[in-house]
Amino acid sequence: MTDEQGTSRIFDLLAEFQIEAKAYAVVVQEEDGEIDVLRITDNAQGVPQLETIEEDEEWENVMELYDEVAFSDELEDEK
Numbered sequence: 737m738t739d740e741q742g743t744s745r746i747f748d749l750l751a752e753f754q755i756e757a758k759a760y761a762v763v764v765q766e767e768d769g770e771i772d773v774l775r776i777t778d779n780a781q782g783v784p785q786l787e788t789i790e791e792d793e794e795w796e797n798v799m800e801l802y803d804e805v806a807f808s809d810e811l812e813d814e815k
Contacts, residue, residue: 737763737786751802752776760798761786773798 738744747763750771754760759776763786773795774786789795 747772751805753801753805755798755801760789762802773802 737747746766748766749761750764751762752760761774761776762771763774764771773789775789776784777787779785789798
């Protein structure tokens, strides 16, 4: 992925889901293992792109849902 400053980084996709007609991607940076949540939108040409989530409430809601899904999978794996 290349950011607005032209810096390229490699990410792995952990999850992709929708909340209230908005699509999100949870990614982890290969370099440092940092997890981030990004909104998936279409640019003017209709090509999907990733955006940083600026609103704290939206970011928290998305992370909360991701945590529920991720931890429920871990609990099922332990059974």
